[in-house]
Amino acid sequence: MTRNRVFIGILWAAAAIALLAFAYFRFVAPQIEARVSDGLGVGDYELVTTDGQPFTQDSLKGGATAVFFGFTHCPEVCPTTLGxxxxxxxxxxxxxxxxxxxxxxxxxxRDTTEVLGDYVGWVPGTVGVTGTPEEVKKAEKAFMVYSAKVPLEGGDYTMDHSASVLLFDEDGRFFEPVGYGEGFDRAVAKIRRMIGA
Incomplete structure (x- = not known):
């Protein structure tokens, strides 16, 4: 009789855990994801583009948009991504x-508007964005990206940074990221889904 009670107790506990997990993934997780998506790119940053325009959260509206954080002295990730x-x-x-x-x-x-303009000028539809270090940090926070200065020998430095391209729809809402090295066909399919949505 005691074994049966223990077994029934285990079954009830398993059912309760399954129910809680279902409720979390069905109701709580989508709300958290929606809040993150709605907030991505939103902030009081004000940067400047290589064509002399301000870059703010409103710059994300008006058409399918991709945002990538990088730097012109980047040895691999940035030139590969621009390619x-x-x-x-x-x-x-x-x-x-x-x-x-x-x-x-x-x-x-190091990345002035002139330097950035030369760096991205060969890629169609691509505009460089820079600003004061304080405004760049505000933008990084708004887009939830990471960067850190990494000292090199001889007093020089490089930058460690997030490597995803962030996609935004015509209303300026975050759509999906394109991971570094994700693959041409998958990336284009994501962009087309966003444009057609």
Whole structure:
């Protein structure tokens, strides 16, 4: 009789855990995700683009947009990502689709508008963004990206930073990230889903 009671108790505990897990994933997790998505890119940052325009949270509205944080002295991730973006732009342009791209520096001390303009100028639809170190930090917080200065020998430095491209729909709402090295077809499919949504 005692074994049966223990077994029934275990079954009830398992059922309760399953019910709690279902409730979390069905009701709580989507609300947390929605709050994060709605808040991404929102903040009181004010940067400047390489074409002399202000870059604020309102800059994300008005068309399909991609935002990438990087820096011009980046040895691998940034040039590779810009190469990927150029490929996406070619593919989208063939079907008459457009993607606005903002390359936001995490190294404003070295990346002036002139330096950024030269760096991103070869990628269609891509605009560089910079500002004061304080405003860049505000933008990083608003987009929930990470960056840190890493000292090198001889007094130089590099930057460690997040490597995803963040996609925003025409209303300026976060859609999905494109991970570094995710693959051409998957990235273009995400962008097209966003444009068609």
């Amino acid at each position: 990927d973006v150029a490929g996406w732009q070619d593919e989208l342009a063939a079907d008459g689709e457009e993607l606005r791209v903002f390359f936001v520096t995490v190294d404003p001390e």
